[in-house]
Amino acid sequence: xxxxxxxxxxxxxxxxxxxxxxxxxxxxxxxxAAATSDVVTSLIFFIVFTVDTVVxxxxxxxxxxxxxxxxxxALYLIxxxxxxxxxxxxxxxxxxxxxxxxxxxxPLLAVNSVTSVHCEQFAVKNTVGKALEDAFAVxxxxxxxxxxxxxxxxxxxxxxxxxxxxxxxxxxxxxLMPFGAFVILAYLAMMLKWYINKYRPEFNEQTSVKxxxxxxxxxxxxxxxxxxxxxxxxxxxxxxxxxxxxxxNEPEEFEIFTEFWSPGVxxxxxxxxxxxxxxxxxxxxxxxTDRRIEELFxxxxxxxxxxxxxxxxxxxxxxxxxxxxxxxxVFEDYENAENPADNNDGEDGE
Amino acid sequence: MNFFSDLMITALYTxxxxxxxxxxxxxSSEAVRISLKPRAFGMFTAMISxxxxxxxxxxxxxxSLPAVSALPESVHALVYAAVLAGVxxxxxxxxxxxxxxxxxxxxxxxxxxxxxxxxxxxFINRRSAYSFAASIGSGLGAGVAFVVAAALLASGxxxxxxxxxxxxxxxxxxxxxxxxSLLSLGFAAFSGNSIFS
Numbered sequence: 001x002x003x004x005x006x007x008x009x010x011x012x013x014x015x016x017x018x019x020x021x022x023x024x025x026x027x028x029x030x031x032x033a034a035a036t037s038d039v040v041t042s043l044i045f046f047i048v049f050t051v052d053t054v055v056x057x058x059x060x061x062x063x064x065x066x067x068x069x070x071x072x073x074a075l076y077l078i079x080x081x082x083x084x085x086x087x088x089x090x091x092x093x094x095x096x097x098x099x100x101x102x103x104x105x106x107p108l109l110a111v112n113s114v115t116s117v118h119c120e121q122f123a124v125k126n127t128v129g130k131a132l133e134d135a136f137a138v139x140x141x142x143x144x145x146x147x148x149x150x151x152x153x154x155x156x157x158x159x160x161x162x163x164x165x166x167x168x169x170x171x172x173x174x175x176l177m178p179f180g181a182f183v184i185l186a187y188l189a190m191m192l193k194w195y196i197n198k199y200r201p202e203f204n205e206q207t208s209v210k211x212x213x214x215x216x217x218x219x220x221x222x223x224x225x226x227x228x229x230x231x232x233x234x235x236x237x238x239x240x241x242x243x244x245x246x247x248x249n250e251p252e253e254f255e256i257f258t259e260f261w262s263p264g265v266x267x268x269x270x271x272x273x274x275x276x277x278x279x280x281x282x283x284x285x286x287x288x289t290d291r292r293i294e295e296l297f298x299x300x301x302x303x304x305x306x307x308x309x310x311x312x313x314x315x316x317x318x319x320x321x322x323x324x325x326x327x328x329x330v331f332e333d334y335e336n337a338e339n340p341a342d343n344n345d346g347e348d349g350e
Numbered sequence: 351m352n353f354f355s356d357l358m359i360t361a362l363y364t365x366x367x368x369x370x371x372x373x374x375x376x377x378s379s380e381a382v383r384i385s386l387k388p389r390a391f392g393m394f395t396a397m398i399s400x401x402x403x404x405x406x407x408x409x410x411x412x413x414s415l416p417a418v419s420a421l422p423e424s425v426h427a428l429v430y431a432a433v434l435a436g437v438x439x440x441x442x443x444x445x446x447x448x449x450x451x452x453x454x455x456x457x458x459x460x461x462x463x464x465x466x467x468x469x470x471x472x473f474i475n476r477r478s479a480y481s482f483a484a485s486i487g488s489g490l491g492a493g494v495a496f497v498v499a500a501a502l503l504a505s506g507x508x509x510x511x512x513x514x515x516x517x518x519x520x521x522x523x524x525x526x527x528x529x530x531s532l533l534s535l536g537f538a539a540f541s542g543n544s545i546f547s
Binding site: 029 | 372373374375382383423424425430438453464469473524525527528530535
């Protein structure tokens with residue numbers, strides 16, 4: 001019981017805090033940065049986001065496991081639009097104070113990357129219960145970030161809280177622009193990183209953004225370092241690298257790596273190593289099973305001659321069995337049977 | 351001539367003066383993600399531009415119908431989402447059946463098609479009352495804006511990852527957010543807004 005509770009806490013802690021969708025996985029940045037300029041809007045976005053994520057994860061886990069991934073992503077958009085539409089319609093009809101810009105951002109929740117990432121990386125690979133727990137945890141994590149952004153931006157940028165004037169003399173209008181949101185996000189990410197470093201160091205490696213380079217680049221860089229340290233080489237020309245970035249011809253391959261978001265670059269060597277480990281385990285298991293069966297039969301005296309035992313009927317074989325077809329019938333039957341088409345000859349014509 | 355000039359002016363405005371990714375954060379998650387995979391720039395940008403142009407070109411005539419233009423804003427959102435989903439599914443099915451592309455390619459196609467940047471284009475076209483030519487220009491500009499943002503991010507992320515002078519707690523996502531904020535501030539300068547009001 002205590003173990004189950006701890007496991008549940010673990011999913012909540014991981015989804016909401018350790019692998020925060022915005023601060024660690026860098027997903028859902030558009031809405032977090034642009035749409036959270038006041039508390040009320042942030043709260044509305046949090047509610048709609050939660051409904052969208054929970055419904056998408058539930059359906060993904062329940063129904064979409066067998067569908068191809070390219071089809072699932074379109075279904076997330078359709079479900080998202082279906083979830084967001086009633087809220088947008090209601091907000092419009094009841095006159096909830098969504099300003100013109102917010103009215104445009106609310107429908108964009110239908111294509112938010114947090115929901116599709118968690119549906120793809122977690123929901124379709126787990127049970128409905130776990131998918132719902134993850135969806136709830138992610139919603140809490142995302143909600144915490146956008147509510148914090150909404151509160152800080154409204155107070156410092158507008159001098160109000162939920163529309164009430166706080167009478168502040170200095171107002172930082174820049175905080176209401178996406179630029180301000182990214183600055184606040186940077187400090188929130190820094191605080192989260194400090195917390196992980198200090199209290200959960202076991203997740204330090206998994207939550208850090210890594211830029212991975214392939215083997216060729218690693219070799220090139222180490223050669224370059226050697227040349228630089230010996231004083232005979234020069235740094236690589238950065239302008240060429242930028243041109244190569246733009247035209248996609250450079251040999252570098254980077255991949256962001258976090259536990260949920262992306263599996264990172266999987267090389268042929270990684271797959272070969274995994275296969276090797278699996279086949280070793282399989283061989284060991286087979287050998288152990290054979291040994292135990294032999295041991296068991298060695299200690300038994302059943303009086304059955306296993307050499308002549310028919311494996312289908314369990315009776316000792318008396319003669320060579322007739323070959324069987326896929327459905328269990330005997331091939332001889334087909335050879336002797338009359339062709340049904342022959343019996344119909346002439347009937348159609350009558 | 352008018353068609354072409356409308357298209358070009360809107361494209362340049364959307365791409366450089368009103369960079370949708372850095373000024374308004376549309377598609378910023380995808381830009382950050384793709385900035386870490388520079389080899390995919392060309393293909394991904396072409397996909398985003400293509401979907402933005404097609405969805406804008408389809409939604410603009412639909413919006414101009416009198417029966418549709420009178421509908422509430424939320425219904426327009428539903429129409430845009432349906433158009434985008436339809437365009438994506440038709441493209442994916444054609445590529446899958448005729449060109450037999452891999453599932454990996456189709457997954458990238460999905461990320462390029464179904465994001466906030468592409469879905470925002472019909473909204474922007476409607477709010478700005480763009481003509482058909484300007485709508486296409488807006489889609490093209492969104493694609494160029496995306497590649498500008500992703501190229502700037504890729505270049506910066508590369509340098510930041512090698513900088514050993516950044517304090518430990520700021521390394522990784524915090525410094526990346528600060529870098530994006532500076533780029534965003536740079537493009538916000540074109541908007542004429544004041545930082546201190």
